[in-house]
Amino acid sequence: MSTILGQLTPRRLPISRLAGANLAIWRTNVGFTTQRLHTSAIRFAEAPFKVNVKLVARLRKELQVPMNKAREALTQCNNDYDKAYSWLEQDALKSGAESAAKLADRSTQSGLVASVAFGEGNTPAKVGTRGGMIVLRCETDFVARNELFRNLATRIAASAALGQHDSTTSQLATPEIVPVSVEQLLGQPLVNLAEEPAQSSETSSATVDAGMMDVIGKLKENTVLHQASMFIPRTLPEEGWHPLVGVANHGGESPYTGKFGALLAMKYRMASASATQHEKAAASEAMATLATKLARMVVGFDPKYTDKNQARADNCADDQSTLLELPLLGHTDTIRAVMQGMQKELGVEIKVTGFLRYAV
DSSP states (O other): OHHHHHHOOOBOOOOOOBTTBOEEEEEOTTOSOEEEEEOTTOOOOOOOOOOOHHHHHHHHHHHOOOHHHHHHHHHHTTTOHHHHHHHHHHHHHHHHHHHHHHHTTSOOOEEEEEEEEEOTTOOEESEESEEEEEEEEESOHHHHTSHHHHHHHHHHHHHHHHSOOOOTTSOOSSSSEEEOOHHHHHTSBOOOOSSSSOOOGGGOOSBHHHHHHHHHHHHOSOOEEEEEEEEOOOOOSSTTOEEEEEEEEESOSBTTEESEEEEEEEEEEESOTTOOHHHHHHHHHHHHHHHHHHHHHHHHHOOSBSSHHHHHHTTOOOGGGBGGGSBOTTOSSBHHHHHHHHHHHHTEEEEEEEEEEEEO
16 A cells, blocks of 8 residues: 555645635645645745726826826836826936937928917916917928927917016017027926916926927927017006007917917007096907907018008008008008097007017
């Protein structure tokens, strides 16, 4: 009997976990003995790491990244959303910088003009007391129509409008519309327009340059901030004046971008110090509408001068080159004549102080 048993070879069955103890069961192939062995030294394979699919979707939506990148970030950061978000931002910045260096020699024949205004609440609008306009260039119309590119252009224009810029050494385009140094704007915080009211540039963490690197890394095209300007509501020496800027765009697929854009600066004040609140509100609404219409006319007609005095100073007698001598949209009368009528009807004084037009 012992000889027969000695020839038998033990057979190991699958190891199973037992509740309450790290044990495994071994059995001989004849089945009449059972021996329990402690298996603390046996190393069980760890379960594979599972990425949180909800966090993957959230990262893809908020950062516009591919699924594999979102999964990689969450794997690296053990499903910690905030850490994964920062990881992706740094990765995009690095990837964008590398792409920008490789693409820098490519010609940028396309792009967008973005112009945006802000009122007291810092929400994007077509008329306000602060305004910015930029030209953002890229290689193809396909990228210029991309939502990422359009959003970037709008945010940079908002950064120009809300940022603090040193314009003391700049040559003024108009009394209130000031060119902004591209190099200076690249270092400014990039305004976030995802929430309303928009965050001020002082509370945004990413710079304009970092935002551009991010988009370059995703779209793989050379992208250049070509030029920028802002409207500054300067302190007016006369009392009672209200500065306004109207913005307009044409040839684009979003409210604040297009192939053409304009800023128009104007100011108004009530002619009578005893004007009622109702009269002031009516005048304010009419002036906002007028500023928006005039900006649209600058985009569409591309005038060269504000009024006849400027035209005469440049020896130009062509009324079609003078903004105030053009028929106002929806009217047969010239802008100058319509403004004169509004001044009598609303009891206001109106002055158009200048404009600027960009085109791609």
